[in-house]
Structure formats: structure tokens, C-alpha cells
Amino acid sequence: MNPLIKKYKVINEQVVLFNEEYYLSVSHADISSLDSGTREQLFKHLYAFDSNDMELEIDVSEEEEGKWYLQLLVPHVLTLPEAAIRRIDKGTEQLLAHLGEKQEVFTCTLLRGNEIFEYVKRYNPDLDPIS
Template sequence: MDHVTKKYHVITDELVLFNDEYYVTVLRVSLDSMGAASLSEIFNELYAFSHADVELEIDISEEQQGTWYLQFLVPYMLTLSDTAIKRITRGSEALQSYLDERSISLNVELLRGSDIFAYMKRYNPGLAEVKK
């Protein structure tokens, strides 16, 4: 078994299955419209978000370039892709409501297709797309 190579399977243009572990959707958040003082507050609010349908991961590795990434994750185990899509939709809507209640407006862009692959490959150099 090759422990370096990770599997990447495209489910839709916006959803992938990563290494038979998680369904993943990624949002790019532009920080250009936010002040530096509010970044820690926004991070704390995002970190505090919890929803039964999704796990939310926050990637601040490109903060110096004015970008964060939000990953919506749904465990693969016992979850069909159609169910994962519904769970991510509900989680995304819940996050939007959560942010609206806190008067937080984020400038986000949903990563699609090759942009998701490029993002995932940054952290997984051995990433290989598989066809099912």
C-alpha cells in the first residue's frame, strides 16, 4: 500500500472525495475588505461555528496574500455522494445564517474543478485523480 499517494475523485464540479475519507468543498475568502483587527474576531466566530451536517476547517496559510480558505467536510463512511451534497448545502446555509446573525459579511468564491485539485495538491503532493 502506498501511503504517500492520496486519492482524489471528482463527484461534481464543486465536490470531491478525498482519499476515501471526506467529501470536500472549498471556499476562497478574500480578506481585502476586512481590517486586521477584525480578522481575529472573524476567525474566532468561524472557529466557533458548529453544525451536525459538516465539519468546517479554516486554512489561513495564505493570509499574507489576503486569502483564507474554508473547507466543508463530510465523512465518507456510510455517506452517499447525494447525501454529502445535501449535507454540505445545509451546512453552508447554516454558516451563512450564523454569520448573518453576527453581522459578518465575507467575500467568498466557491472553488471548482481544477482549482479544487490545485488547492488540495498543495498539501498532498502525491495526489492522484482516480476514476470510479
């Protein structure tokens, strides 16, 4: 079996199970209107986010294009899909409250369906969708 192949299972339009390790939801943040100092402060603020419900990873790989991706993660171990969805929803509410503490204005759009697949496939070209 090829160790580079990662499993990808759709849970719903907004949540997938990645490699049987994490439930994953991804948001695209448009930061194109923010200057570099504001971006740095926002990154630090996001990095300080803490939740018992989910983990937050910040993908800055497309920062030069004015994009960040926020990965919302729930460990798969001992977590049913319905519980993972609830935890991501609750964690998202906590994240929005955390972001409400900052004055920077930027838009965040949740990736859905094939958008999530294409995002994950960028980093995992041998992605194997399973049903």
C-alpha cells in the same frame, strides 16, 4: 504502495472525495479588506460554527495575501455522494446564517473543478485522481 499518495475523486463540480475519508468542498474567502482585529474576531466566529451536517476547517495559510480557505467536510463513512452533497448544501446554508450574525463584509467564492484539485494538490503533491 506509497503511503504519501492520496486519492482524489470528483463527485461534481463543487464536491470531491478526498482519500476516501472526506467529501470536500472549498470556498475562497477574500479578507484583504479586513484589519487584523476584525480578522481575529471573524476567525473566532467561524471557529465557533457548529453543524450536525458538516465540519468546517479554516485554512489561513495565505492570510498575508488576504485569503482564507474554508473547507467544508463530510465524513465518507456510511455516506453516499448524494447525501454528502445535501449535507454540504445544508451546512453551507447554516454557515451563511452564522456569518450573517457578523457585520464584516468579505466575499466568499466556491472553488470549482480544477481549482479544487489545485488547492488540494498544494498540500498533497502525490495526489492520485481516480475515476
